[in-house]
Amino acid sequence: MEVFKYYLINFIVPSLVIILIVVIVVTISDRIMYEYNKQYRLSIRQKITAFLTELLFTDAEDYENRISDFKKQIPYGSMWCKSMVTSCIIELKQNIKGEVTAPILDIYKSFGLQHFSEKLIRNRRWYIKCKGIFHFQVLEYEEGESLVKKYMDHKNPVLRSNAFIAFISLTSKKLDFLSDYPYEISLIDELKVMDLLYHKKFPIPKNIKDWITAQNPSIVKLGIRFMVYYNYTVEKDTLLKLLKADNNMIRREVIIALRELFLFEAEPVLIDIFASEEIENKIAILQTLAVIGSQKSIVFIDDYLHRSVNPATKLEAVRTLDTLDSNYLKSNFKENFEIIKIKKHVKNAYL
Template sequence: MEVFEDIVIHILVPFMVLLFFTLVAILVINRMIYEVYKFRIKSVKSKIDGFLTKLVFSEFDEQQFAKDIKKFKKKIPFEKSWCKEIILDEIINLKQNLKGETASHLHFIYEEFGLFDFSIKLLKKPQWYVKSLGIYHFKALEYTKGEKFVVPYLKHKNATLSTNAHIALIALTSDKLNFLIDYPENLSLTSEIKIMDILHTRKPPMPTNLKDWIYSPNPSIVKLGVKFMVYYNFPIPKEDVIRLLNSDSEIIRGEVIVATRNLYIEGAEEILINQFQLEEEKNKVEILTSLGAIGTEISEEFLSKLLIETADVDLRLAIVYSLNAINENYFESSFTNNHEVMRMAKHVKDPYI
């Protein structure tokens, strides 16, 4: 027993104390290293921000820019990947906030720093998320020379990488967007928003195969096709509208209903009236909004009957909105004895009531 106590007192306790102080020392040293590293990164970032801002707003001179960049690279740890990433992030940030000729100088700066090669190296890495980062560089900078390096990833087995490649190519291609018809996966709402944002920003030529998009087996492309048709003011044939309104997808039907208020579609008013009872509430509201935009006396008659028959308050309010949109004087002579409807009508005309 005494031997065990001696071992505990003279060996185990000192060892535990030593271990404790060693761990504390390691934690303190790691924290100090981290703080030094953080300070270094902050210092380098400050230098990069200042240099790029000054360079971008200087009068463009290729030779002078090249000299300045070469000289600046010696003042920072440019060989470190994190340093290149800081420069890239700042160039991308400037690209997103600047327009015109000043923004175009950023492509020269990107190349002169050798960052194009850095992006290509990322594309050659095995990890899909690293490849996606390289693709993002080209897209964010609208660097059209990167187009041919993105194309091979359109049919990549990794769905996320393939999606990123498709979205990037929309921003990069100098050609029409015909390739989107072959997109194999479902588009997320985020991806769809990105595509439409690029469409409105870049205004690319209309895809020559756009009429075929609404026949795609991929519901995402059908929906996107309808959105594109609205954007390009491309009329959807009546028979296609009827076919799409028979789709099993409520989302596709909803997109077509929205399109009827923005495109001239033969017989759209009658089609929407016939479709109304077949839809759930969300699409019913969209139909009412579309009838408010394109409706005639036919819709006015349909909606007045519907207002009497409908008990749902939200639908009734939507009907009142539509009737007022078709004929702003409608409620001066109709439903004047219905206090609920008149209250809704007053609210429609003045939302603060």
């Protein structure tokens, strides 16, 4: 026992005290260094932002020399610094609109940051690759098109999705090749493609029929949206055949397209398939008939209202009939208090 006390007092306790002191010192030092680095990097970022803004808003064609001098004023050799410069350039690109943004790509290239982004893309980690691809996409670095294309078949769905959108954003080619694209396209990516279509004004694919008859439902859906965007009705017969497609989503997309394209000849087909459709598609059909419907639709809806039990479709049917012929609704449903009530609700949602 005496021996243990001797070692405890003379060795163990002093060692623990020393370890505790070292831990405290290291923790405090790390905190001080963290705050210092934080402030240092903030000051570097402010310097970068000021320089880029000045470069962008002043008449300066000689970017190379000015940028070369500026690199000496910041720790440009560090990866974090290159990442920061890239981030600042992207922020300018995203926050400033108009012709003033034209030199941004030249500034990006004058910094040599395309090589930094390429290095990220070649990194073995997929999320690092996505960062590099994002740089190329946002900054519209078209020379990176071939490198991005390699990842459109990648097994990682997130990386593949990023490469898909980036490639469409960068490519100067027509989009005909997409008819053979085998992978599912998410709703978000569909919206991104349509946004790119709006901004880049891609011509309608010459093989649009191959799109709307493709095995990939995502491509069929995109093809239908392209037809609507370009008001393209040459393949209207093929479009009508898609109302018999097995995929419920495709049928709904066709129903919406028929409304947007004002294809009046679709009216009898929509009436025929109405009974076999799901609720959401029935509502879509009624909304389309409100646009392209004739007397035939009025008779159909009259009959449907007398036997319908689904409140959602009945409400839409009343709204459609009111759109097609408001007087018909008034004169033929005088004694039907449920329909009168629904009509009031159609006119005023608070009733």
